[in-house]
Amino acid sequence: MFILEYKLRGKESQFRAIDESIRTVQFVRNKCLRYWEDNKGVGQKDIYKHVTALRKEFSFVKDLNSTACQQACERTWTAILKFYTNCKNNIRGKKGYPKYSKRTRSVEFKKSGWKLNHDTKRITFSDGKNIGELKLIGSRDLYYFQEWQIQRVRIVRRADGYFVQLILKLDPRDITPQLETTKKCVAIDVGLKYFYSDSNGETVECPKYYRQSEKRLNKLNRRKSRKFVKGQKQSNNYQKARKKYAKGHLKASRQREEFAKEKALRLIQSNDLVAYEDLKVKNLVRNKKLAKSINDVAWSLLRKWIEYFGLKYGRLTIAVPPHHTTSDCPNCGKRVKKSLSTRTHVCDCGIPVLDRDYAASLNILKKATSGHGGSWSNEILDLNAWGDSTSILVGSNTCQGKLSH
Template sequence: MFVLEYKIYPKQNQIDAINEAIKTTQFVRNKVLRFWMDNHGVGKAEMFRYNTRLRKEYSFVNELNSHACQAAVERTLRAITRFYDNCKNKVKGKKGYPRFKHNTRSVEYKVSGWRLEETKKHITFTDKKGIGMLKLVGSRDINYFQPEQIKRVRMLRRADGFYVQFCIKLDPRYTIKPIEPSGKAVGLDVGLKYFLADSQGNIEPNPRFYRKAEKRLKKLNRRKSKKFKKGKKQSNNYHKARQRYALQHLKVSRKREEFVKRVALRLVKSNDLLFCEDLSVKNMVRNAPPFSTADPAGFEIQQERGSAFHALN
């Protein structure tokens, strides 16, 4: 799937409607998961039938588009399937037993419940939640794709606002511009002191975005914690501090993501064949030699162990 993302600036009544749709998605997912827990041996068909019962029983669920409710059931099915696969493959440690969601941030529609306007600069959500028309702000041109290629539309909430994502099904054989063969092959090794090294002797240093931002993150977290009042309704100052803390985390995650994309694109364009190890990061962290906290360099390497691998994947 190819994903196009656009920023949206909804009004307050639209924000309330989007949040209500997200809460409804979370409600459906958790109810279906409880149904699976209480009824041993139920399958996919029974879960979708239970979703139909929920739509008849709860009016606020019926207000959400039926395909969006089905997408919520599919989320539960993916979690259950992953758990069974881990058990079947005898994965060491926790198997990932499905858990209830308490802070869902997105709602996903399929091929109905939304409509692109003729100019394709606006999108209208047509279910009974009352979200209405939203302007799409972004540099990518969606006019290049046919409406039938759009398989999913997702609204998600981040620290800096709301976004709309279009999941587009493409055939890479006809959509990706051909690249002239370079006749090169390279082997990659992910390191600890460095991000990665190749067989040609080139080393990509580890930018350590999180380590550089850690001091600022700790400061914002302390400010947030000081304003937290246990057992009481949180003040506006607490929510503002929490927002600043979340924005800083979002900034770090975007830096890491863009760095990985840049490195991956450069490697793909300059080489015809890439070799890399199939490493189990979990086992490497478990079997890592102990470092003394008296050795700042070694301790930092131990803390960074695994972050580079996750970033590369």
């Protein structure tokens, strides 16, 4: 199971509708539990029938999407089953008698009641609770997976807002061919000088055509602008220039896509884990002065494909918070501030002078393998299985522990 989470943006009235849905879920769950308590020998089928009855009796239950009702009932049933199993196996101490819920925080839909719009990154809930269309906030775009791979959609209420979780199941056929375990992991840092540097001390250069096509595009764009006449129908020459420019764009973007794809595939094939920075925050810092377009586009493409191939081949990909990765010493952890022009990492702890990006990638690897939060949910990754950070030695690339999913 993979879970992708986005924050939801919407109107106050929509959030009230979510609250109302969650309340109904809780109502259904507790009603099912009561039904089981009150009637001896109730089985799963009886409880399902009871939900149908509830939908007839209460209009607000009927308003909730039927799969969400089912899901609420299934949860109760799972709790009951767990209790039965514990009793049967004679577990010592508490048997986990199912409890009435007081603080339900989520509502879960199966395959109906919602619709994703991939282009606008919005999700619409269409049952009688009138939640309507909500905007998804989050850096992952929705093209990594097909809609049929979404098994369930869950809305979760938290202290800081409402979130939606897309719960994806990958068909084993999608994950083939399975790759052999490599016992290696790598972290990459996207620098300015290189396309990226990795924690093995290797660097990948930006291909020359990145710059070339940029130049060419600028030229085409200028030519197009020269032919543009304000306030009247554009000439054939303008249309020609416009088409040329558009084609140039397409060509350049395909080249970039191919390059990123190739590099990403290689990283995924030769490592069990690929770590990188969750770069949003860093962008803000870096972009102030620097020619951002090339690096940003290149990076987001690379990340997209790393995550795509990671899913496809069942490898771990971890995005770590980018704070201090360039300043901290990968050996002793001391914070060594660097200006943008400082190309090396120097520390008095005895570590040899390192390239700045190399040092950063070592920090990223350390963060990813020591369990300090990746962007995947912990339900998927047991990060601790990778051992603590001391097992990662500067300059070495041996991962201890094993893959946990």
